[in-house]
Amino acid sequence: MAENNPLRILASHPGTDRLIGELSRRKLFSLAGVVGGTALLVACTPGGGSGPAGKPGPQASGGELEGSLSMYSWGDYDAPEVLSAFTKDLGPKLTVDSFGSNEELIAKLVAAKGTGGYDIIVPTGAFIPQMIQNKLLMKLNKSLIPNLSHMDPAFLGRSWDPGNDYSVCKAWGTTGFMYDTTVITRDLRTWSDFLDCAQNEASGKTSVLDDPAEITGMYYWSHGIDWNTTDNAEIDKCEDFIVNKLAPHIAAFDSYPGSGAIPQSAHALLEVWNGDARQGILASDNPEKWQWVLGSPATELWMDNWAISSSAPHPEAAHAFINFVLTPENQLKNVDYIGYHTGAKDIEQIAKDEGLEMLDLVFFSPAQLETMHDGAVNEAQERTVDIYNKAKAAAGA
Structure with missing residues (x-):
């Protein structure tokens, strides 16, 4: 690959x-x-x-x-x-x-x-x-x-x-995350920070995108792994983490929190596309409390x-x-x-x-663009969907 x-x-x-x-x-x-x-x-x-x-x-x-x-x-x-x-x-x-x-x-x-x-x-x-x-x-x-x-x-x-x-x-656009600074007081900068926070102070208050590739992507991006991997060993590790460690802490699978969850402060930590993050912050009664983070060290571009x-x-x-x-x-x-x-x-x-x-949140610097990578539909597709379904089951979604 x-x-x-x-x-x-x-x-x-x-x-x-x-x-x-x-x-x-x-x-x-x-x-x-x-x-x-x-x-x-x-x-x-x-x-x-x-x-x-x-x-x-x-x-x-x-x-x-x-x-x-x-x-x-x-x-x-x-x-x-x-x-x-x-x-x-x-x-x-x-x-x-x-x-x-x-x-x-x-x-x-x-x-x-x-x-x-x-x-x-x-x-x-x-x-x-x-x-x-x-x-x-x-x-x-x-x-x-x-x-x-x-x-x-x-x-x-x-x-x-x-x-x-x-x-x-x-x-x-691209994928990142945002968090409510009145609930999460530490500085989050990377996907590793996101995943750690989701299992700790944001447990039960975390929303992820309702998309298999985005859910597994967080694991791969945080571990420096090509998110288009077809390596079964890497996919097995991803499944174990997403299903057994992360999913029990997830409160919602929501691809469009900007039109509801963000303005309503329904969750404290959210995986989100950049444009939807902007919509949600602009619609919020207290926009200053929201912090947007471009996922790092890597993320996607579509x-x-x-x-x-x-x-x-x-x-x-x-x-x-x-x-x-x-x-x-x-x-x-x-x-x-x-x-x-x-x-x-x-x-x-x-x-x-x-x-x-x-x-x-709309336009990005050359340095930021260098961290964004395209995805692919490949032979790992069924595994990715399976991980997604198992994660939703483990989360009770």
Whole structure:
């Protein structure tokens, strides 16, 4: 297995270049049907057959927009004012459903044989090649998305879709943790600190992300182990620690504490994605008590992407939506709301000029980016999911 190498996507930064990486995100899901759906997708790919998708939907040609549009995305992942403005300005009524992992997204599309009725979908980059080969994504009519010109070229032409024929960067981010300094009085700096605190003063007051890769990742990152390891001995040690030592102290498995647990002070120690941490702190009645920590000595980096389902029933509206959200003003609103870098040109400087708050949770230094590593879906997937399920059982979740 390859070592976690320094990250490799060049992203512009005022006065410097910075390394970002071959990205992925939130990769595993506990339900057998979800894992099975992903396995089916992977199995269909090598032979280059027709794949699981059904009859392709109509293609976009710049005609009249349909009256409705559906989106299947991560939870609370767009500024509400941007979504409402789309309908107000362009007409189509928008409905949004959310998923918790790429596996869940893929499984639903596979189970429906590509006819699930969704238009806009938001997969993570690492999954896009398989989705293309299995005919789950519609080829974009880029003439209908002129606002691609507002994207930073560093976030276009990624390895999973070099021509951006099927996808456009939506946002990228990383994983860390936060803690309530009125409850936890010592200084926490590393994943080792997090894991120790969870078993001691934060016992019964700790929340972790509801994602197998993130839960096992904490162990690997804290021990200096490649979190994509397939070494059974290392995985066995991870399982013993997560299930027998950590899980009994976990109070919740929550991927979106920013919309509830953080503002409500439901837990004292939380594993969290950077944008969700920012949302939660900004919504808190006492934001000063919360301390954010970028997981160290290593953590992950992921990138999500706008894409259109191959069977999208409203392709004209879908293209119009992607074009709409790529305007500089809407990109800025989304950065402010979701707390993630959207890949737009000069967005960091624009955000600073506009006085957006807590930008240290949105934009990262080259040194910080060097600690972030991409994940992989590999033969250890079933073990990772098994550890996750055992941890939830041990925690009584």
